[in-house]
Amino acid sequence: MKVTFPHLGNLYVPIKAMLDDLGTDYVVPPFSNKSALELGTKYAPELACLPLKITIGNFIQAYEKGADTIIMVGGCGPCRFGYYYEMQREILHDIGYKMDMIALDIPWGNYKEKVAGIRKLAEGVKKLAGGWNINKILKAAVNTTIISKRMDELESLSFKVRPREKKRGTTNEIMKEFRNKVFSTKGSAGIKKLIEYTEKKLLEVEIDNNYKPLRVGIVGEIYTTIDTGTSLNIQERLGDMGVEVCRPVTISGWIIEHIIKGGLHLPRDLRFAEAAKPYLGAMIGGHAQETIGNSVLFAKDGYDGIIQIYPLTCMPEIVAESILPSIERDYGIPVLTLIIDEMTGEAGYLTRVEAFLDLLEKRRESKAIEGTTVLSGN
Amino acid sequence: MREQQYYLGIDVGSVSTNLVLIDDSEQIVDKIYLRTEGQPINALRNGLKDMASRVGEGIKIKGVGTTGSGRQLASVIVGADCVKNEITAHAVAAQKLIPDVRTILEIGGQDSKIIILRNGVVYDFAMNTVCAAGTGSFLDRQASRLSIPISEFGQYALRAKSTVRIAGRCAVFAESDMIHKQQTGHSLEDIINGLCEALVRNYLNNLAKGKDIQDVVVFQGGVAANVGIVAAFERALNKKIVIPKYFDVMGAYGAALLAREKMQKEGGNTNFYGFNITENEYKAKSIECQGCSNSCEVIEILSNNSVLARWGDKCGKWSEQISHAVNV
Known part of the structure; x- marks a missing residue:
């Protein structure tokens, strides 16, 4: 058995650590790129959203490198993502790629359904770990979560350092070095050390302490905001243009809040839901409530602007997009929405981002001149 | 007397390539509007050659700004000092000519934008993302299909007697719908007017959705030459639409203004290679x-x-x- 998994930003790091620890053979697919998207677009239904297309591309590219089993998460979440593993299994089967699917689905539903769900989950885990070594499995699970958390911390540190670095490109160099080294590092212990080393290097980057970067919050659908290949590296690009970004929806957040606390019915961090209440009082699927809530939190925190990113046809985000103008009006914070699909032209996308930054810059200047927030619509 | 200094603005767009020369008091000295015809480098060279022959090669260029989808390309070829996106360039130009502008409607060759200004600052903007149905190149295509010079296209709309509703959501469907209306015997004038209205409806429903369109409303970009579209906008918005004097070269004008601002702020010499770059391959x-x-x-x-x-x-x-x- 040689397993593979879909890309989602830095997810390959904790998954790689986990599979190293479990001693499972695996293939990391090439990072999401145009040919992955082209492959996916060829085989997925046209109106399916971008994540399905890219992940199918990931699997085919991994298959070509020898993978025969896929690990995929599922879940009866109120967005079609929960059903993707079934779709992927069927599509791959139809086009003749013989691959097994281990779906890590969160047990859901009534008592009976939950027992069946737990049994299915346990079978998947057993297959992955090559037997029932509870100690090993638990240890791997804990380490995966820790590494995921540390990875997200590393990433958000890079978001802060990049716009302030004195020599442009220093942060990118360090992150590139990390990417190269992580592939030759085995196991969670080694990867943890590598993360620490990289973090130290980032903290040593010479920064301009007087520079006050524009601050932009990234909200939107989880896949397109987290996966750098899909979002056309927006976070890195904004950083290179001297803008500090913050993206509250993260992989570790999803693991800890959604899978662990959600699965065990523990109280979750619901600040975003509280903030979203005046605009969207209920969970309507996907990350729409997070998008709204986090936008409000960004506005209250004095951010200069918000960029919403989502794949074409993403229903929850379409709803969120129609609510965002109210937040824009109430808090006087500009919002730019970018919709991504396989037709996205990079140049047009960057023109909008560039113009948006000009807008934020000018707004900040005029606020400084007039002393008050004259532009707020209150 | 001090030698007069000039700033050059270049807008390389999908359909047209425009050059504007301004003097130190921000007045337009010369402007050139050329078709890009898929060959931006050629268009640029022809434009520079024309300009040099009109104003003389020896004039002192203090700074050059480029904008439009070909701004990077243009900046490399001419040696630009300032490379800016077209949204900012258009806003700067409109504000210079009409200081109390609060809404800019801009329809170019392959994109359309709406820019909202408040207190002299760009407050909000939107640019078409998914479809180019309402833009200049579509009108161009329809004009040539009907063998009407694009410059007279709008006049036809004004002569319409009754309303014909054309599906304006998508360029391909709009064209089929126009052909369908044509085959059922509607007059050309009515159909063209219907098309103008469909484009305006599409623009307002998609791009301008949720945007507060306040006076003064300025309409610029190549399509502003189309009186049929202008009339359709005035009817739909129930507002007077102002067409600035240099509506067709506003992007280039904005680029020139931005180049001037930058050079005055930062000083230094221009990167401009001179008009004679036209001889290079x-x-x-x-x-x-x-x-x-x-x-x-x-x-x-x-x-x-x-x-x-x-x-x-x-x-x-x-x-x-x-x-x-x-x-x-």
């Missing part, structure tokens, strides 16, 4: 880098067999090799 080449899984499309601009610029790579492997790197 330029070639653009694209390569797909095989270095990693990003497979970036790298664009290379060659002049007389030496590489002038490269861009498009994410990691800087190609663009950093040459001195004149363009930041995208």
Whole structure:
């Protein structure tokens, strides 16, 4: 058995650590790129959203490198993502790629359904770990979560350092070095050390302490905001243009809040839901409530602007997009929405981002001149 | 007497390439509107040649700004001091000519924008994302299909007697719908008017959705020459639409203004290579880098067999090799 998994930003790091620890053979697919998207677009239904297309591309590219089993998460979440593993299994089967699917689905539903769900989950885990070594499995699970958390911390540190670095490109160099080294590092212990080393290097980057970067919050659908290949590296690009970004929806957040606390019915961090209440009082699927809530939190925190990113046809985000103008009006914070699909032209996308930054810059200047927030619509 | 100083603005768009020359008091001295015809480098050279023959090669250019979808390309070829996106350029130009503007409608060759200004600052904007149905190149195509010069297209709409509703959501469907209406016997004037209204409806429903359109409303870009569209906008918005004097070259004017602002603030000498660059040969080449899984499309601009610029790579492997790197 040689397993593979879909890309989602830095997810390959904790998954790689986990599979190293479990001693499972695996293939990391090439990072999401145009040919992955082209492959996916060829085989997925046209109106399916971008994540399905890219992940199918990931699997085919991994298959070509020898993978025969896929690990995929599922879940009866109120967005079609929960059903993707079934779709992927069927599509791959139809086009003749013989691959097994281990779906890590969160047990859901009534008592009976939950027992069946737990049994299915346990079978998947057993297959992955090559037997029932509870100690090993638990240890791997804990380490995966820790590494995921540390990875997200590393990433958000890079978001802060990049716009302030004195020599442009220093942060990118360090992150590139990390990417190269992580592939030759085995196991969670080694990867943890590598993360620490990289973090130290980032903290040593010479920064301009007087520079006050524009601050932009990234909200939107989880896949397109987290996966750098899909979002056309927006976070890195904004950083290179001297803008500090913050993206509250993260992989570790999803693991800890959604899978662990959600699965065990523990109280979750619901600040975003509280903030979203005046605009969207209920969970309507996907990350729409997070998008709204986090936008409000960004506005209250004095951010200069918000960029919403989502794949074409993403229903929850379409709803969120129609609510965002109210937040824009109430808090006087500009919002730019970018919709991504396989037709996205990079140049047009960057023109909008560039113009948006000009807008934020000018707004900040005029606020400084007039002393008050004259532009707020209150 | 001090020698008069000039600033050049260049807007390389999908359909037209425009050049504007302004003097130190921000007045337009010369303007050129050319069709890009899919060959931006040629258009640029012809434009510069024309301008040089009209104003004289010897005039002192203090700064050059480029904008439009071909702004990087233009900046490399002419040596620009300021490269700006077209949204900012259009806003700057409109504010200069009509200081109390609060809404800018802009329809160009392949994109359309709405820019909202408040207190003299760009407050909000939107640019068409998914479809180009309401833009200049579509009107162009329809005009040539009906064998009407594009300059007279709008006049036809004004002569319409009754309303014909054309499906304006998508260019392909709009065209089928126009043909359908034509075959059922509607007059050409009515159909053209219907098309103008459909485009305006499409623009207002998509781009301007949720935007507070306040006076003064300025309409610019090549399509503002179309009186039929202007009339349709006035009817739909129930507002007077102002067409600035230089509506067709506003992007280039904005680029010139931005170049002037930058040079005055930062001083220094211009990067402009001079009007005689028109004698050089330029070639653009694209390569797909095989270095990693990003497979970036790298664009290379060659002049007389030496590489002038490269861009498009994410990691800087190609663009950093040459001195004149363009930041995208």
